[in-house]
Amino acid sequence: MQENTPPEGHGQVLWTPDPEQLQSSRLVKYQQWLSTEKGVHTQDYDELWRWSIEDLPGFWQSIWDFFEVQADGEREPAMVGEQMPGIQWFPNARLNFAEHVFRNATSAHPVMLAHTEGAPLREISWEELERTTAALAAQLRSWGVQPGDRVASFMPNLPETVIAFLACASVGAIWSSCAPDMGANVVLDRLRQIEPKVLFATDSYSYNGKNHDRSVVVNELLAGLPSVQRVVQVSGPLDGSRPLPWRNHCSWQDCVAGSATPRYERLPFSHPLWILYSSGTTGLPKAIVHSHGGIVLTHLKSMALQNDLRPGDRLMFLGSTGWAVWNLQVGALLSGASIVLYDGNPAWPTGDALWRFMDEHGVTQLGCGAAYLINCMKDGVRPRDFAKLSKLRTILSTGSPLSMDAYHWVYDAVKPDVWLASISGGTDIAACFVACAPTLPVHAGEIQCRELGVAAYAWNDAGEPVVNEVGELVITQPMPSMPLYFWNDTGNKRYLESYFETYPGLWRQGDWIRFTEHGSAVIYGRSDSTINRFGIRMGTAEIYRVVEEMPEVRDSLVIDLEFLGRPSFMPLFVVLQPGAVFDEVLQERIKHQIRSKASARHVPNEVVQVTEIPRTLSGKKMEVPVRKLLLGSSPDKAASPDSMQNPTSLDFFVQYAKALKVKEIST
Template sequence: MKSLKEGEIIWKPTQQRIKQTGLTQYTDWLKDKKGLEFDDYQELWKWSVNELEEFWASIWDYCDVIATRKYDSVLANKTMPGAKWFEGARLNYAENALAKEHADKPAIFFRSETIIKQEISWKELKEKVASVAHSLRKLGVKSGDRVVAYMPNIPETVIAFLATASIGAIWSSCSPDFGARSVIDRFKQIEPVVLFAVDGYHYNGKSFDKTSVVSQLQKELVTVKHTVLVPYIDQKNLQQKLENTILWKMLLKESAELSYESVPFDHPLWILYSSGTTGMPKPIVQGHGGILLEHLKATRLHQDMTSEDTVFWFTTTGWMMWNLLMGGLVNGATIVLYDGSPSYPDMETLWQLAEDTGMTSFGTSAPFLTSSMKLGMKPIGKYNLTKLNSLFSTGAPLSSDAFKWVYNSVKEDIWLSSSSGGTDVCSGFVGGVSILPVRIGEIQGRSLGVHVESFDEQGNSLINDVGELVITKPMPSMPLYFWNDQDGTRYFDSYFDTYPGVWKHGDWIKIDDKGSCIIYGRSDSTINRSGVRMGTSDIYRVVEAIDDVMESLVIDREVLGRGSSLLLFVVLKQGKALNPELIAKIKEQIREHVSPRFIPDQIYLVEHIPKTLNGKKMEVPIRKLLLGFEFDKVVNADSMSNPESLQFFKELAAKLNEEKIF
């Protein structure tokens, strides 16, 4: 197996397995109900994007969407931005998520660094969602209000989300490892009325008290009328630490009937955040219907999920994979929540979790698999993974060596599905195809209903060549809008200002003639650390607030085969030195006010930050330079105000890149 090269087949599904997949059952249904037949996956994909309305209508019917009113038309307006999906339909995401019930199977398995075992039955989940929804209504929360959570990946967060969605209120969450300023920058924009929060969290064997942050959130989020506190690290004296709070248990005191607010298809479900490189984080609004249909398609057809599965994604509430994990409930599957470090007390933790829960699908980030490989991990034979059918990887490109490691060291007969998508659509663009073989270093195919192409700078479609990842036709889960973006300018500028009417995502992709894909990392300057995206401005605000720092530049060198390397460049005040004390201070400030995820791997002292003639930091050109692009192709010195600053970065690029891959 070690002699296999990139692009060669490393695993094939058996004919029996192919016959049992959700994709095969779906195509059999299309043949029986619609008279449609396809020779292979590529033909099915082409139909799904060429006949968008017919395809998405089939997902509605095949997946038995629960709605109080069916749609009048599937796609009334096909333009991007501005597509109008399933007008006239009325439904509720939470109702679809709680429609199924298995008396013999839990809805949630929960584990953490301190909790060895907790199970939530479907009955208990529904009862608690009903009680919390009832309590929220009594607190005055109504449809369209924003409810936010500063919460980890625990059952209470799932319950609070489903309760919020059930009454038509709008959900938004940040993980408690986010610093106060990062949370305030996000939540303040959407004017929430209720804040759910924990008193702290556990990570890597330590407890982190966040009551001071919660207090700061209460003060700065002036629209918040009620704070609901979930005791997590300290069960006592919490209300003495934090004033004007309601304890979580008070929301569960009254039992209630589970009911659902029937809302239009495009009624906001939640707000996620995807930062650009300047300004405040962008609040992305996604709707009940679009997310429901996209998650049904993604989980049933591309993750091969059924109600018999036990599914896991290692994620925090600050990553869209937490939101996608909720799609497991929509299918009646058991979802596994884990809160804590994947390496505490050692890197065996998640593999032990897979055995303990009888996990059938294990979702994680590419960096986790790469780290496991580099540490010489060998779960095969050590853990009982007989029930584990699939391993999903996302958040970053997965290297060829990591593909080989999975089959050598995890399980020989397993479907390894590498995928790539975005917070922006809360789903994948390219990913797993259960009826196809797995090829080393490649993503199996483009997702159904997603018209993915690779474009050159002139907007020409490329095959077998690296280009910009673009979406040329609308998806139901695309943002409805950005919150408070009254005229749509921020939305348009984020995706549509390069190719008119075409979504430019900001990734490099190569699509070959058989439909397989390779993602080569970000093509813009947004930072992506294990799937969590952060705008550079979030880091600049913190670093440049340090007295000794004059200016800074941050570059993420994430690219296929090299992992993610976050580099920070600083210009200091005259006479100041980049000594160990200042380095430690910079890292601590980022840890405290942004997130530990975005602590730089290396900090460099420079004399000047490269800038354009109008004074903008040259993030994208410098990033390309440090990734190994040819200097003359990415940097135009004539367009700079300080071309002398380039020499340092040119020399550093030569050191960092032994060979060029572009």
């Protein structure tokens, strides 16, 4: 890929930790402990990161010791094997995720706050969480649920969802979650693969001021899941308004009414904890299995050291229960922090609703998709004008690259001394590859660093690591949060194809990335949706950065179409702000913006106005499915509507594809 010139202002230092923040951070305390207890002396983050990848067993054993992981057996050896995949981590140890959550129990602060549209705020104490988890775990055991059985969820972001997961983890059952806004087909595409024994389901939920009935959808799920023996109903806003003909169902209240002593099955380090899913926009979703031990160690490291979550902090991560950020949010409990569940539209009833809520309830750390921050910016929201946000220390941005102007908006409109941390990882590892560190500065447009223990590099076409050049994101050393396997993947075929086919023995993530000389990173989009014009490749994120910083443009999508034997054709689709006029003047301004700030070779052939950009359920732009559609694939083969936030948005692209076909024939 070509070497890219960063835009003006890129790399500007926007935040630096002050001495008190440095010394109080858990990362500095870990470095001091390493020096005293292990004789590992590092002067800065880069030295610490290099040690962490050069001595992988020593690093992960240090995480085990620093956080005093509770387990049966021995913590040695840390890893067995030479090449990915197939590394065995801590093969002689047995532990439990839920046990490591509840060792943080305290009466000093609640463990959860929960906001649900149309309902009063709920506050859950550690005592209540432990009691209901123990009662539910006992109920599951009475139904014959054993380690290795699958338990599925079709629930919103509620305390009951967290409790159900912790009860499953206590027993050793394997958790799998789908959000209730998913359609029946997309849920069945996931859950049929794993054949769950128990289903937790809500009958309804509220979003954007409206109640959504899911009782019929649950009926469809049960018809397609003969493996389900029991259904636990979690009441929604429509409960009691109609009968529920679900088989073998009982109420949540009945399931947690009993009394039981907490009991945590200590399981092999590699015992499955949960199953996450790829988007499934172009085929059957991959059912990705992660381990108890791998997630315990990785989330302790990420939440406490990288994100600097501390006991008593309050983390709120916006996202549905079908997105991996929900799993990260639950992982925060391992650090002793509290979590704030926000179920509903963060911009309802007004665009300032979430910021006012955070101010009122003392949220310490906000996690959200980059799109949320960008939308607040474009809507003219200025939280600092109406909220002090005195407790807010950190904003984590993920899901897509954060635009340069959004970086500046945060420091201008939200809080001048907040730590803005852009992070990037994925469902694949339920964690991050590149993320943040409380000891490093924030540079505009850049992700602060590689995570500790993550040997991440940018590789060029010759398979060589490069700095200050855009290349494939490649991981050269194993990580304990890498998937154990994909469920029902005979011979690991899909697993190997997904990550190890391009570079045998090395993990290819499928992202374009550039690392700077000081170790920060910039993501340029998916490498499988790369623009390639006149022999020059460019990541789509580079186009989005410059186009979406224009005040008239709310969202955009660029597709590079290569017609056999003909020059490529590249349309740019834009969603305008209310009141903006789509005329020739604006189109030329958009093209000039790309020509002057990105690349003259990547000016689109055509700028097209649309009402919305197709997005997955987790909010990602659907570049590859739209490209397939415009190149002639039928709509049903290009994308699954049930795996989309806005399936009707494809209608325009179907018609546009037909018009392209006519144009191609006529020329």
